[in-house]
Amino acid sequence: MSKRVKGNRPLSPHLTIYRPQMSSISSILVRITGVSLALGFILIITWLLAASTNVYYFDCINSILTSWFGIIVLIGSVWALCYHSLGGIRHLIWDMGFGFDLKIADRLGWMVIIGSFVLTIFVVYYSGLLL
Numbered sequence: 001m002s003k004r005v006k007g008n009r010p011l012s013p014h015l016t017i018y019r020p021q022m023s024s025i026s027s028i029l030v031r032i033t034g035v036s037l038a039l040g041f042i043l044i045i046t047w048l049l050a051a052s053t054n055v056y057y058f059d060c061i062n063s064i065l066t067s068w069f070g071i072i073v074l075i076g077s078v079w080a081l082c083y084h085s086l087g088g089i090r091h092l093i094w095d096m097g098f099g100f101d102l103k104i105a106d107r108l109g110w111m112v113i114i115g116s117f118v119l120t121i122f123v124v125y126y127s128g129l130l131l
Contacts, residue, residue: 022109083116
């Protein structure tokens, strides 16, 4: 049997020349936000169950959600919801047959990213989450 040589082997060329594209970045972000929204849904269900069962459990969960860590998680969940929703609207536009040009697809990707941050700021400000 031959021994494997583990010396200075070159990397695959695609790893050195690959540049991330807007479509791949936005696709990955939509998947990540989908998973985080599922986890956020579990958090909301836990909060509702604690509110309906026992005051002690509710106080415990509520103290976590109103801490600085909980507020960051809630703001992140709001951003994930905004990004995922706007990404879904972008896919509906693509389903209608529009926006396949590379320049327009890149603009739509940037509009989704910027729009999600603007909507998050709007929702956080008007919901009183930071009070």
